[in-house]
Amino acid sequence: MSKTTLARSLILIMIGLLGLAGCSQNSTPTGNSGTSESQKPAVPFFAPKPIVVATGTSIVVTADQSVSSKTSNAGDHFDASFAAPVMVGDKQAIPSGARAIGVVTAAKSAGKFNGHAEISVRLDSVTVNGEKYSLRTSSVTEAGKGRGKRTGIGAGGGAAFGAIVGALAGGGKGAAIGAGAGAGAGAAGAGFTADKDIVIGAETKLRFTLKEPLEIQGK
Secondary structure, three states: OOHHHHHHHHHHHHHHHHHHHHHHHHOOOOOOOOOOEEEEEOOOOOOOOOOOOOOOOEEEEEEEEEEEOOOOOOOEEEHHHHHHHHOOOOEEEOOOOOOEEEEEEEEEEEEHOOOOEEEEEEEEEEEEOEEEEEEEOEEEEEEEEOOOOOOOOHHHHHHHHHHHHHHHHHHHHHHHHHHHHHHHHHHHHHHHHHHOOOOOOOEEEEEEEEEEEEOOOOO
């Protein structure tokens, strides 16, 4: 082999080695998903902190459909809406009008319990900004005996709840207006209790208390 031929062979070998090295650098390392850094989703610097509604917070809702000691059963659900916003400091955790779901926890018909009727309800969930949150609240129980027995959600109860909502809306004059409106709604609700069984009518305001804290995701 001449010197010229040997030199050409060495040059070709070097070119081949350089080509292999370039291919090795461009290939994806073992175990890498192949996603470049620019393709990875951006991670926000911070997420908004949830608003925590404390245990013991009072909640006032309006029943959007009626439940009865005669026709309802334990476990039945009913629609409701928040009659007033729930505030935590200067932040609104739950707006007025937020949709809620209540659940009947006990229902005793007058005809089956020697004339003693009873119905208990509590809140099961609330939807805020399209997200549903489970609730654990106290129960509201109404019991009566005999024809014409008014429940605690009758005229007096309605006035009391109306005053609460009125006070939240503006206090003073608002409380008086709320009390009057509540009394009217309560009187209407009392008309449903003219029989032995108890009815919590639509538009009746119910007050519950949170039994454990509720975290609402902030915006």
